[in-house]
Amino acid sequence: MAPAQELPPETEAGRTRVTVVGSGNWGSVAAKLIASNTLRLPSFHDEVRMWVFEEILPSGEKLTDVINSTNENVKYLPGIKLGHNVVAIPDLENAVKDANMLVFVTPHQFVEGICKRLVGKVKEGVEAISLIKGMEVKMEGPCMISSLISEQLGINCCVLMGANIANEIAVEKFSEATVGYRENREIAEKWVTLFSTPYFMVSPVQDVEGVELCGTLKNVVAIAAGFVDGLEMGNNTKAAIMRIGLREMKAFSKLLFPSVKDTTFFESCGVADLITTCLGGRNRKVAEAFAKNGGKRSFDELEAEMLQGQKLQGVSTARELYEVLSHRGWLELFPLFATVHEICTGHLPPSAIVEYSEHKPNFSLAQGSAQYY
Ligand SMILES: NC(=O)c1ccc[n+]([C@@H]2O[C@H](COP(=O)([O-])OP(=O)(O)OC[C@H]3O[C@@H](n4cnc5c(N)ncnc54)[C@H](O)[C@@H]3O)[C@@H](O)[C@H]2O)c1
Ligand SMILES: O=P(O)(O)OC[C@H](O)CO
Numbered sequence: 001m002a003p004a005q006e007l008p009p010e011t012e013a014g015r016t017r018v019t020v021v022g023s024g025n026w027g028s029v030a031a032k033l034i035a036s037n038t039l040r041l042p043s044f045h046d047e048v049r050m051w052v053f054e055e056i057l058p059s060g061e062k063l064t065d066v067i068n069s070t071n072e073n074v075k076y077l078p079g080i081k082l083g084h085n086v087v088a089i090p091d092l093e094n095a096v097k098d099a100n101m102l103v104f105v106t107p108h109q110f111v112e113g114i115c116k117r118l119v120g121k122v123k124e125g126v127e128a129i130s131l132i133k134g135m136e137v138k139m140e141g142p143c144m145i146s147s148l149i150s151e152q153l154g155i156n157c158c159v160l161m162g163a164n165i166a167n168e169i170a171v172e173k174f175s176e177a178t179v180g181y182r183e184n185r186e187i188a189e190k191w192v193t194l195f196s197t198p199y200f201m202v203s204p205v206q207d208v209e210g211v212e213l214c215g216t217l218k219n220v221v222a223i224a225a226g227f228v229d230g231l232e233m234g235n236n237t238k239a240a241i242m243r244i245g246l247r248e249m250k251a252f253s254k255l256l257f258p259s260v261k262d263t264t265f266f267e268s269c270g271v272a273d274l275i276t277t278c279l280g281g282r283n284r285k286v287a288e289a290f291a292k293n294g295g296k297r298s299f300d301e302l303e304a305e306m307l308q309g310q311k312l313q314g315v316s317t318a319r320e321l322y323e324v325l326s327h328r329g330w331l332e333l334f335p336l337f338a339t340v341h342e343i344c345t346g347h348l349p350p351s352a353i354v355e356y357s358e359h360k361p362n363f364s365l366a367q368g369s370a371q372y373y
Contacts, residue, residue: 108134180211226287
């Protein structure tokens, strides 16, 4: 497809342009979903730009060249056509400069660097959405990725989270997702329109922090579920870990943001994502291998070997969470979260996942926290 700037000006008028910042496994599927909709919705420009962190493939070719010539992300989503209107762009500034809607979908550890490069480079009034499951920990405390994007770029940022294993959505198996928004329902509806397809059902919820924390924290519970699988502890144990994990997700979210709604945990971003991720996600899979190896091979080594460039979010989120819990004196309130980090870092054996999480938190340690359980 012709690059956007070559289109006659009259075809441009009033149409919303979308750029996807990120092109991993989920980033590529997000681009595919969006591209199928921009083609059919007259209010959107057909072309979807996708920023690609450039890399050279074993064939010696550039990943962007291969995506643009084959219409496939051969490294992160092989075998799936993205849509002829998806254009891979290696230059970040060029990818975002004309966009009215920006979709952020990179592993969370890269977002801050990306945002720094984007300061002053995005269009005025641009709307953003984050599909990123993770958080940053700053001196002043935890910072959700949507806030980081919002604050660094001075733009509004919604979130989209859900029970969304990318490879399943890539082959158009039915699933649901949740858009979290702050105040502007109209913008949330626009995101819902942009993402919804007959096989991808999206619902808006006015609880950006609740939706984003669900997506972020479930990755830590998935690591715990992987340990249980690696130790062959069975379904009941795994269900117990998921229940305790959900309880800690809710308690932590509400301690951090009292505005978080109970009902959010019953949306796709809550219990449904927790279930799918503990059954079929990458965090679970690598944690299973870690436990099978008795913790003797590091997560970094296993991630590189098992995921071929895809990135885990659960191990770093567990570390970030641990920092927040230690700093606020909440470690004993969240035994599952704390134990996951201690196992990941080799301070406890994988079997500690049940030895520790079976203890109920000591409510007296944090005044008023019992009401959240
Ligand atoms: N894959 C899924 O099923 C899925 C589903 C829902 C949400 N998510 C979330 O989406 C986010 C993105 O995950 P993904 O699956 O699209 O990615 P991924 O893990 O498949 O791929 C890693 C990506 O990081 C890029 N990268 C590597 N080094 C980089 C650098 N220095 N700077 C910038 N980018 C770099 C790679 O090019 C690649 O695009 C994560 O927060 C993840 O939790 C993933
Ligand atoms: O494969 P994971 O563990 O990164 O999880 C993928 C998605 O977040 C599931 O919704």
